[in-house]
Structures are given as structure tokens and as C-alpha cells.
Amino acid sequence: MNSVKNEIYFEFDAVSENESLARVVIAAFLTRLDPTVEQVEDVKTAVSEAVTNAIIHGYKEKGGKVVMQASISGGGVLEVHICDTGVGIADIKQAMQPLFTTDADRERSGMGFSFMESFMDKVSVESKLGEGTKVHMWKVFDDCAAETQPLLQAAVWNSDGRL
Ligand SMILES: Nc1ncnc2c1ncn2[C@@H]1O[C@H](COP(=O)(O)OP(=O)(O)OP(=O)(O)O)[C@@H](O)[C@H]1O
């Protein structure tokens, strides 16, 4: 495994066709970790959910910019951050409850954050009303689990979700 940290920054318009682009970009970025098909699908799904949320909830489908920042550390930890500067979330804890949605009228199921949490090893959300939302996600890749455990623990302890 290459020990150098590799980071990407990808900014795109908050339109639904860019959701698939974000999925492709993260999948391509992951290849250096030699992931299984299942791991790739997990990360793509988590990214999709966060990007969709930014577009439909953050910006109410009126457009704006979404940033996807991702990095792979030498130890094999993938970090992905999906950020918008939309309306923000009033109560993050409530928003992350399974089945909670503010959009039931449009048949949303309220499972986006639950998918992110089940497909990634850790998810942390920062948000301020009127300023936007940052979703931080981490996933550890197998052959380096022991080496990276302290990094993940640091992420758990750090309440703002950053390493
Ligand atoms: N980026 C965001 N900006 C503003 N509000 C958000 C954002 N992401 C999530 N939310 C709020 O959190 C709620 C829960 O999000 P979650 O993804 O779990 O469910 P959902 O998007 O409503 O439904 P589903 O993802 O199943 O289609 C949303 O209904 C919305 O109110």
C-alpha cells in the first residue's frame, strides 16, 4: 500500500444528473484500495444518499454547489466529505433517526442517513441553519485494519467529525 495520502476535491452543480457523476468519481478514486465489488457499491450508495440530500433538501432543488472531498490515507482509511451551503438541518439527531423525513409528501422514506451509517464505518454530520451541511464518512479497508484503528477512534472522539 502506498503510504502517501491522496486527496481529491470535486465541486459540482446541485443537479440530479451529477449524482451519478459523483458515484463514478468516488468509485474510480477507490480503485487504488483494491476494493471488493460490495465495498465499491457500499461507498457509491452512501455518496449517492448524501449528494441527493444536498440537492433536494439542502438546496430544495433550486441549485447551488456541492463539494465532494475525499482522501485515502496511507493506512487505508477512506474519508469522504459531502458539503452544501443550503438551508441546513435544525435537529441533526432527529434527522438521522431511521424513517425520519421532512419530505414524506414526495414518498421519501427517511432512510438515507441509515444507509450511510450501515454502508460506511462512521458517519458524522455538521450543520447550521441557513449555512449548510457537511456529511463526513469514513470506511476502513481490510488489509490495514489494525494500523488504522487509532485513526478511526480519533474520529469518533472528535465531536466535530474531523480527523
Ligand atoms: N443536506 C441536507 N440539508 C438539509 N436537510 C437535510 C440534508 N440532509 C438531510 N436533511 C434532512 O434530514 C432528513 C433525513 O434525511 P434522510 O436522507 O435520512 O431521509 P430522506 O432524504 O428524507 O429520505 P430518503 O433518503 O430515504 O429518500 C431529510 O428529510 C431532511 O429533512
Ligand SMILES: [Mg+2]
Ligand atoms: Mg435522503
